[in-house]
Amino acid sequence: MxxxxxxxxxxxxxxxxxxxxxxxxxxxxxxxxxxxxxxxxxxxxxxxxxxxxxxxxxxxxxxxxxxxxxxxxxxxxxxxxxxxxxxxxxxxxxxxxxxxxxxxxxxxxxxxxxxxxxxxxxxxxxxxxxxxxxxxxxxxxxxxxxxxxxxxxxxxxxxxxxxxxxxxxxxxxxxxxxxxxxxxxxxxxxxxxxxxxxxxxxxxxxxxxxxxxxxELTYKVVEIRGFSGTIHGYEGKINRNGITFHVKIEELKDFLKRVTEHEFEDIEIKNPTLENIFLKYYKEEVK
CATH class of the missing domain: 3.40.50.300 (P-loop containing nucleotide triphosphate hydrolases)
Incomplete structure (x- = not known):
């Protein structure tokens, strides 16, 4: 021990x-x-x-x-x-x-x-x-x-x-x-x-x-460029490259299915940095 x-x-x-x-x-x-x-x-x-x-x-x-x-x-x-x-x-x-x-x-x-x-x-x-x-x-x-x-x-x-x-x-x-x-x-x-x-x-x-x-703390960072629609139940953040979503792993398949119902130019799925995971965890703790 x-x-x-x-x-x-x-x-x-x-x-x-x-x-x-x-x-x-x-x-x-x-x-x-x-x-x-x-x-x-x-x-x-x-x-x-x-x-x-x-x-x-x-x-x-x-x-x-x-x-x-x-x-x-x-x-x-x-x-x-x-x-x-x-x-x-x-x-x-x-x-x-x-x-x-x-x-x-x-x-x-x-x-x-x-x-x-x-x-x-x-x-x-x-x-x-x-x-x-x-x-x-x-x-x-x-x-x-x-x-x-x-x-x-x-x-x-x-x-x-x-x-x-x-x-x-x-x-x-x-x-x-x-x-x-x-x-x-x-x-x-x-x-x-x-x-x-x-x-x-x-x-x-x-x-x-x-x-x-x-x-419970892990998720994917999904960046979508040229996207003008909305996806019910998912909140995105608009930036100069398009819109970014934080999607839980177990919800990713459903999320991507909904994205394909809209027009967009490009999509990129990335892992968050550990620092971002910490920040997300802190925000959830404060709530």
Whole structure:
């Protein structure tokens, strides 16, 4: 279990996080979601022993973090938001070095992840793209089969195919009973891989719950150009490009059917930004 109680961290006068609390059970992936600068990385750095909290408490497996981090460190797998390695070191040499930090690394499992993600172990790190560096970070985090995974924006830089393979690897690991903290600013991937979520903004938790409730906050942005009609039950906002509607996923088929009953020049369907979802959520809370 990972448990966070009222964590607070300031950088001088600047806010990091304030009164952040959540709990993650065995066999559960918890999505910590928020825009950049919300406080996700600060929370994660405290949990991995890289920062001391100003107040509050954090526990991993019952051990107080960061004070007792050494008692549980070998059972943690961590993917940082920014991945850096020794530039001149080859990947294969790094993997050999990495094995020394753990008692029993399953070489077959290591090879499985290398093959799954398509990692070129003969390359030097300075020759790797961001995505390929992130693959090695995933390997390093998973290879010792840790009970606790702390993942800070783990799919950043990965192409869609590798993302899907990573999701599969993560789900297989979770089913072993692992505890997973999954930080992201992408709502759709939190829906895909997590069972519960906590939404953080400006250093504070503003919403927490079952991942299915995220569907209540998700919608599509539909921009229609050259449209002069009205659609009963849907309120649009006129702008210089035409008119924009926010349509719930479950209502999209009905909405598009009604749109085709009118003349229009063009239509574009987009995902909203996470910031827009937050703003929409705030407005609904005020109402």
């Amino acid at each position: 990972i448990e966070v109680k009222g964590l607070k961290k300031y950088y001088g006068k600047n806010r990091g996080i304030e009164n952040v609390s959540f709990m993650i059970n065995d066999g559960e992936t918890y999505g910590l979601i928020g825009p950049n600068g919300a406080g996700k990385s600060t929370t994660i750095r405290i949990l991995t022993g890289l920062l001391n909290e100003d107040s509050g408490e954090a526990y991993i497996g019952g051990f107080r973090i960061p004070k007792q981090i050494n008692k549980v460190k070998a059972a943690i797998g961590y993917i940082p938001g920014e991945v850096n390695f020794y530039g001149d070191m080859r990947v294969k040499d790094f993997l050999e070095l990495n094995r020394n930090f753990y008692k029993n690394v399953d070489i077959d499992y290591e090879r499985y992840i290398v093959d799954l993600l398509g990692i070129d172990t003969n390359k030097r790190f300075k020759e790797l793209s961001l995505g390929n560096k992130k693959k090695v970070a995933i390997l390093q985090a998973f290879v010792h089969k840790p009970h606790y995974l702390v993942l800070d924006e783990p799919t950043n830089g990965l192409d869609p195919l590798i993302q899907q393979k990573f999701y599969s690897l993560l789900e297989d690991h979770r089913r072993t009973g692992a505890v997973v903290l999954f930080s992201s600013h992408v709502l759709s991937e939190v829906e895909k891989v997590c069972q519960r979520f906590g939404m953080i903004k400006e250093g504070k938790m503003i919403k927490e719950g079952d991942v299915n409730t995220l569907k």
